[in-house]
Amino acid sequence: xxxxxxxxxxxxxxxxxxxxxxxxxxxxxxxxxxxxxxxxxxxxxxxxxxxxxxxxxxxxxxxxxxxxxxxxxxxxxxxxxxxxxxxxxxxxxxxxxxxxxxxxxxxxxxxxxxxxxxxxxxxxxxxxxxxxxxxxxxxxxxxxxxxxxxxxxxxxxxxxxxxxxxxxxxxxxxxxxxxxxxxxxxxxxxxxxxxxxxxxxxxxxxxxxxxxxxxxxxxxxxxxxxxxxxxxxxxxxxxxxxxxxxxxxxxxxxxxxxxxxxxxxxxxxxxxxxxxxxxxxxxxxxxxxxxxxxxxxxxxxxxxxxxxxxxxxxxxxxxxxxxxxxxxxxxxxxxxxxxxxx
Amino acid sequence: xxxxxxxxxxxxxxxxxxxxxxxxxxxxxxxxxxxxxxxxxxxxxxxxxxxxxxxxxxxxxxxxxxxxxxxxxxxxxxxxxxxxxxxxxxxxxxxxxxxxxxxxxxxxxxxxxxxxxxxxxxxxxxxxxxxxxxxxxxxxxxxxxxxxxxxxxxxxxxxxxxxxxxxxxxxxxxxxxxxxxxxxxxxxxxxxxxxxxxxxxxxxxxxxxxxxxxxxxxxxxxxxxxxxxxxxxxxxxxxxxxxxxxxxxxxxxxxxxxxxxxxxxxxxxxxxxxxxxxxxxx
Ligand SMILES: Nc1ncnc2c1ncn2[C@@H]1O[C@H](COP(=O)(O)OP(=O)(O)O)[C@@H](O)[C@H]1O
Ligand SMILES: [Mg+2]
Numbered sequence: 001x002x003x004x005x006x007x008x009x010x011x012x013x014x015x016x017x018x019x020x021x022x023x024x025x026x027x028x029x030x031x032x033x034x035x036x037x038x039x040x041x042x043x044x045x046x047x048x049x050x051x052x053x054x055x056x057x058x059x060x061x062x063x064x065x066x067x068x069x070x071x072x073x074x075x076x077x078x079x080x081x082x083x084x085x086x087x088x089x090x091x092x093x094x095x096x097x098x099x100x101x102x103x104x105x106x107x108x109x110x111x112x113x114x115x116x117x118x119x120x121x122x123x124x125x126x127x128x129x130x131x132x133x134x135x136x137x138x139x140x141x142x143x144x145x146x147x148x149x150x151x152x153x154x155x156x157x158x159x160x161x162x163x164x165x166x167x168x169x170x171x172x173x174x175x176x177x178x179x180x181x182x183x184x185x186x187x188x189x190x191x192x193x194x195x196x197x198x199x200x201x202x203x204x205x206x207x208x209x210x211x212x213x214x215x216x217x218x219x220x221x222x223x224x225x226x227x228x229x230x231x232x233x234x235x236x237x238x239x240x241x242x243x244x245x246x247x248x249x250x251x252x253x254x255x256x257x258x259x260x261x262x263x264x265x266x267x268x269x270x271x272x273x274x275x276x277x278x279x280x281x282x283x284x285x286x287x288x289x290x291x292x293x294x295x296x297x298x299x300x301x302x303x304x305x306x307x308x309x310x311x312x313x314x315x316x317x318x319x320x321x322x323x324x325x326x327x328x329x330x331x332x333x334x335x336x337x338x339x340x341x342x
Numbered sequence: 343x344x345x346x347x348x349x350x351x352x353x354x355x356x357x358x359x360x361x362x363x364x365x366x367x368x369x370x371x372x373x374x375x376x377x378x379x380x381x382x383x384x385x386x387x388x389x390x391x392x393x394x395x396x397x398x399x400x401x402x403x404x405x406x407x408x409x410x411x412x413x414x415x416x417x418x419x420x421x422x423x424x425x426x427x428x429x430x431x432x433x434x435x436x437x438x439x440x441x442x443x444x445x446x447x448x449x450x451x452x453x454x455x456x457x458x459x460x461x462x463x464x465x466x467x468x469x470x471x472x473x474x475x476x477x478x479x480x481x482x483x484x485x486x487x488x489x490x491x492x493x494x495x496x497x498x499x500x501x502x503x504x505x506x507x508x509x510x511x512x513x514x515x516x517x518x519x520x521x522x523x524x525x526x527x528x529x530x531x532x533x534x535x536x537x538x539x540x541x542x543x544x545x546x547x548x549x550x551x552x553x554x555x556x557x558x559x560x561x562x563x564x565x566x567x568x569x570x571x572x573x574x575x576x577x578x579x580x581x582x583x584x585x586x587x588x589x590x591x592x593x594x595x596x597x598x599x600x601x602x603x604x605x606x607x608x609x610x611x612x613x614x615x616x617x618x619x620x621x622x623x624x
Contacts, residue, residue, distance in 0.1 A: 010487075014482075189480055192479055192480045192482065193476060193479055193480060196474075196476075196479035196486065196490075197465070197468075197469060197472055197474070197479070197489075197490075197493075198476050198479060199479075200458070200462055200465055200466050200469075201466065201469055203455065203457075203458055203462075204455050204458070204466040207454075207455035207456060207457060207458060208453045208454070208455060208456075210417065210437075210449075210453060211449065211453035211454070211455065212455070212466065213436070213437040213438045213441075214415055214417070214437055214438075214441055214446070214447055214449075215438075215441065215446075215466050215467045215469065215529060215530075215532075215533055216438050216441040216442050216467070216469045216533050217438055217466060217469050218436075218438050219438065225476075
């Protein structure tokens with residue numbers, strides 16, 4: 001007996017997804033801006049969004065490419081300072097209307113590009129070789145960035161990062177709406193790349209690098225490409241972070257920040273975008289809810305990581321990924337089945 | 343059965359089947375050798391493969407057969423000698439470049455993209471063929487849809503050689519052993535090679551699977567008009583389809599010739615039977 005599975009044709013799928021996403025973005029923005037939630041909750045939502053971008057972008061390098069970068073916060077720092085300095089320079093808060101929007105867009109793209117540039121600089125030497133050099137090199141990079149941000153002004157006499165006292169009075173451009181748009185775009189772009197020949201090449205390298213190269217995959221190119229993509233979006237997240245806080249401190253972007261992001265990815269399931277999103281939400285919201293236990297946060301993180309490694313090494317979602325249309329298809333087919341049985 | 347198995351003729355550098363004599367050899371190794379530290383794994387290895395030849399590489403375990411495949415695909419850089427693909431020296435080329443020059447292979451210890459569906463394993467092999475850029479992928483331009491559709495159709499067609507098209511969505515790692523070996527061949531074919539290197543393709547297969555594989559290798563050669571070089575311990579398979587055979591022992595060629603010549607060569611018999619582990623070891 002051959003069961004015909006009902007599939008939603010491609011253009012319709014895209015239409016459904018577009019409508020659903022637009023509804024989510026504009027509907028929820030209207031709700032939030034209309035005073036549907038408190039200012040405090042809005043802030044938490046923005047931080048959640050920034051963390052989603054960080055986790056989803058790190059997942060490209062860890063989950064999809066199979067590398068272990070330990071300096072994601074370094075790229076975030078590069079993006080944050082680039083965005084912060086740019087926004088101050090163009091005096092974004094004084095601009096009106098279209099100029100304001102353009103300044104935000106430019107700051108986000110520029111932050112991403114500068115972070116991506118650092119991604120290439122680090123990725124090329126570290127990824128040309130087979131093996132786990134990237135972990136060590138990114139670990140060093142994260143620390144170097146922090147030290148440079150702290151000292152560069154004193155050393156060279158710039159008035160750029162303001163060293164340990166921090167970069168202050170950055171225009172606060174980050175809103176619920178532009179965080180959400182960035183989250184959607186990040187997830188969308190990564191999803192569209194992964195479901196293409198380029199994404200397949202990246203996954204093939206994770207699965208078996210020698211076999212991938214023997215099949216004609218330009219392994220070095222794709223490793224650097226995936227790593228750079230990961231850095232780009234970390235830079236974007238950094239820019240949003242700068243525009244959210246309004247001031248930056250080099251110490252924010254230390255090793256522990258990188259580990260925090262890594263925990264989100266590992267907990268969610270390496271290679272699952274949905275997993276990264278869900279664990280970014282959980283691991284941001286939970287500590288907020290349990291503020292009293294702030295001191296134990298890192299202990300809890302470590303514990304969670306160890307427990308996941310023991311009981312569910314593939315992460316909570318494994319490599320499962322989310323598809324709105326697949327859920328719709330399941331519902332459709334369920335309906336059909338029960339009709340048949342009934 | 344031996345329709346395309348004809349006599350070998352001498353050309354410069356070695357012998358190839360008579361029908362290929364008019365075209366230059368597709369693959370050639372000259373004085374190839376590699377040392378690992380103090381160990382000479384392969385030494386003075388010479389062979390040529392005709393355009394549609396099925397060649398065999400045999401020898402006891404540890405003789406250096408897999409190492410030769412690794413040299414031919416530039417996974418290892420040779421210490422001595424050179425490799426020519428369609429007359430072009432491959433020295434200094436990356437493994438993926440050698441693949442795009444026309445050399446595809448399978449692995450003795452299966453190396454599939456286990457977590458990926460069967461279809462995607464084949465599609466990765468077609469990396470070089472479809473060329474849309476990342477921008478086209480992100481914007482889902484028509485070129486993306488067209489090339490993805492074409493690639494998918496071609497991948498299913500290749501899978502149908504082994505009757506595997508219904509397994510397209512199965513994760514490669516969950517296939518039975520024999521099917522995994524067949525999938526590796528399909529993935530290699532997807533790269534549109536001129537030469538297919540098969541490292542023990544029948545290992546772990548039962549006699550009827552092996553017989554079927556033999557037919558399929560011949561079919562692939564005829565249909566795609568490519569050369570095949572196979573490393574194999576199953577003598578029925580090797581003697582059944584190979585036209586020229588090279589026998590390797592301790593990294594050196596000890597005999598070369600047609601299946602009949604190899605079967606009766608005392609050196610070969612000694613290499614196989616003179617060893618304690620005997621036939622079981624090969
Ligand atoms: N990467 C390597 N490093 C060191 N020795 C190696 C390496 N690859 C193969 N060898 C050695 O080369 C010899 C030939 O191995 P191999 O080509 O795998 O044999 P075969 O495929 O004929 O069974 C063996 O002695 C093996 O230990
Ligand atoms: Mg071997």
